[in-house]
Amino acid sequence: MGSVKGLKLHGMWASSFCIRVELALKLKGIPYEYVEEDLENKSQMLVHYNPVYKKVPVLIDDGKSIAESMVILEYIEDKWKDYPLLPEDLYMRAKVQFWAKFFDEKLVTNSRSILKYKGEEQEKAIKEFVENLTMLEEGIEKEFSGGKPFFNGERPGLLDLVVGSSSVWHRVLEDITGVKLIERQKNPLFYSWLAAFWDLEVVKDVLPSFDRLVAYAKHVREKASETTRA
Ligand SMILES: N[C@@H](CCC(=O)N[C@@H](CS)C(=O)NCC(=O)O)C(=O)O
Structure with a gap:
């Protein structure tokens, strides 16, 4: 093509x-x-x-x-109008944009801190990540009636792409810290959304492999601690 x-x-x-x-x-x-x-x-x-x-x-x-x-x-x-990523309803669109912004401002920021910091600063970021994840899950459940199998319904939409694109990173952060950030029992809806997302062929094609990302994350941590030491 x-x-x-x-x-x-x-x-x-x-x-x-x-x-x-x-x-x-x-x-x-x-x-x-x-x-x-x-x-x-x-x-x-x-x-x-x-x-x-x-x-x-x-x-x-x-x-x-x-x-x-x-x-x-x-x-x-x-x-490109084919395969719309946003709902038609303007209010629902606004809700999708709201939670996507929340994800970037809160969870991405927390993830970056978890990656770069150690000790107390890292623990604080983990705590905030877990709280923000629960807030996101509850908000989406309420506002999208717990959309299934994806955040906003039958097909993956913008919110799925925004959240799902970070999902391998979350597993890498769990590996680095030894702390479970997303638990099936605590976050059942979120967990099932991610499972549906990972099942998509297009996602398997594009998401980086866990092992490659772990190696890269270690490199980023090393560089971050050099900067702190300098
Ligand atoms: N808010 C930006 C964030 C993009 C971003 O942070 N990109 C990183 C890679 S994940 C980057 O290019 N970093 C290079 C740098 O900071 O010098 C977006 O949504 O596109």
Whole structure:
């Protein structure tokens, strides 16, 4: 399958922000060219296309760049109508956006702290992660009537992509800390959503392997402790 003329995604294999965009493009059946970035040695193209943040993902559509994963997802959703990722109902759309923002602001921040810190700071981040996860699960159960098998119903939508793209990272953090972050007994709904998500062929295709991610996470931790020591 060739790519849509000029459609390119600059990404990095371990980044959940990039994975959510890749999943959206694949679910909608939009062909694109993927450019892997080395974040320790960013390409001039990345700096050129995202001069403000210099981060991945960046989508280039016919020479025009779009940065920030949630902005990219909105662009993709508006431009390619097949396989809608958002509900039609405007209020439900707002709810999806609300919980996706909550996930990025709270759970992603907690995850990054769990990854980088040790000791008390890490314990605090774990506690906050678990509390925020429960809040997310309860909120979604109430507002989406415990959507099944996915967060917002029969098919995976934007919230599934946002949350699911981080799911291997959660398992890696459990491995690093030895603490269970997502438990079948404590978070049954969340657990079943993730199981349905992992079962999708497109997800198996795009999610990085656990072992590769563990090795990468160890590297990130090592670098973070060098920075703290310096
Ligand atoms: N808010 C951004 C976050 C993107 C982000 O944090 N990307 C990381 C990789 S996971 C990155 O490019 N980091 C490079 C850097 O910080 O220099 C989004 O949603 O796209």
